[in-house]
Amino acid sequence: MSIEVRGVNKSYGDFVALQDINVSLPTGQLTALLGPSGGGKSTLLRIIAGLESADGGSVEIEGTDATRLPPQKRNVGFVFQHYAVFKHMTVAKNVAFGLEIRKRPKAEIKAKVAELLELVHLSQFAHRLPSQLSGGQRQRLALARALAVEPSVLLLDEPFGALDAKVRKELRDWLRRLHDEVHVTTVFVTHDQEEALEVADEIVVINEGRIEQIGTPDQLYDEPANDFVMGFLGEVTQLGGVRLRPHDIDLSTTPGAPHALAGVIVRALRVGFEVRFTVEVEGQTDPALVVLSRTHARALDLDVGAKVWLRPTTGATSVPVIGAGLGVATA
């Protein structure tokens, strides 16, 4: 195990940021700490890095107890949301910083900096100042700087949070490929479930200072431990006595299928390649949301006012609605 967190607690005054956190992250894995803002995931990352101290519990990195170690002795690389590049140094100097602190020979530093700048595609910017780089380039610079010291773990705090959607997607793919190349144990914090599902080997869902679930993206998506995890990983709607994903509902224009519930379409919203239908279901107070692809919706010739029959798709993930009484688990 590369990182072993045991029984960590942290409070700020009355506010409990983390409560009895236990998690172990194996070497070489890319892990996402996923959760809503203010849920404690950044605090956990900073405690692992030593930038904040835990009130109780222990942190072990690569087999050594790091609980009382200052950040500079932990050999972790940390990447901040707002880059935290050294503004007064050139790109190359930024990357060289950790190596110069370690008093490595000049030739070695030069070679290593060139190699890393190549890796993050910033070679032609080596002599520029960070202010002359775009946000995405600055974040890649921050990554190269963190990787330069060959950290045993790489920690990224909302690394793409300050970037626009397109650059974010590019960097996300790039991070995954980089990790496959470098294989350093990586933990990154995000509140974007798509980012976590796409990039991570394993996801730790944190909410209100507690771990809700730990698992692979597939496990989390297919077998959410509870309502919160299910709701956080994607859109959720209600049909009969269960909560399930809107695209996991079978919609038909004719009755007859077993357990199908009748309803009327009250609203249709086209968003890009999909169409979202709001359906008033008989015997249900809240309307159900059904998502179909545009072509599928067109083939069925659906519109507002049409009568439809709904049932969960075979094998759909669902959790019972608390207090609904209609105990259906999986259809």
Add this chain to the structure above:
Amino acid sequence: MADTREIRARKGPVTYLLRIFVITYLAVLVIWPLYEVGKQTFAPTKEGAEGGISAFLERLSDPSVSYAFNLTGTVAFWAVLINTLFGVGISLLIVRYQFPGRRILSVLVDLPMSVSPVVVGLALVLAYSTGKGWFGEALEGVGIFIIGTTPGLIMATAFVSLPLVIREIVPVLEEIGTDAEMAASSLGASGWQTFRRITLPSIKWAVIYGVVLSMARSLGEFGAVKIVSPGAELRGETATLLIQNRYTNYEEPTAYAAAFVLVLASVLALVVVSLIRKEDHS
């Protein structure tokens, strides 16, 4: 920013009225009095003699004048040096650390700005003068005299100009935040290395700016110095004290010449400051 330029370009009667008002105000308050000082400085020493630079230099040739400027220079140098070291230290303490009494310290730092320098001088005398001072006797025992000596002048000057350095550094420290410093420490830098390689370069211009301001303030300090100095010719008489002494002793031309030198120093400081501002913003 084409919009603001357009607004500025529109010159109505109000614009001109405002300009005339500002220029008149400055003329009455600053330009005219300073011009008079300049005129007196370069006036002929006696009737029939030549005016200009030679007259000015002749007035400053007195050994007591060069002693006074020497003393002022020494005092200002040490006061600024002390203020720079403590100013950076106190600023870091106020911005980067949480401790009980932090807010009180932050208010106390501003105190020398609001308290009259005369009071500062008086307080130093009470605390350090031999005989009745609190620490005076103890210090006298080990052979250190504060009041009436150069160290006393340095203390009084440093006290008065300390806030100038701190007030420049604190906002910059707050603005740059701690991310870069934390990044440096996660990269293996010790506290000192982080300070020297990351924090100091970021606050460099603020420190220089504070140093120039406190240098200008130290050169012109009068009230506190007046109380702690013996103030006699060639004995603790700084430039400002010299100006006052000569003025009251009907040696006005020398007073004007010395005053002119101080004005020149201030103007120089202002020029340096405006150059720094430009550099800082580029």
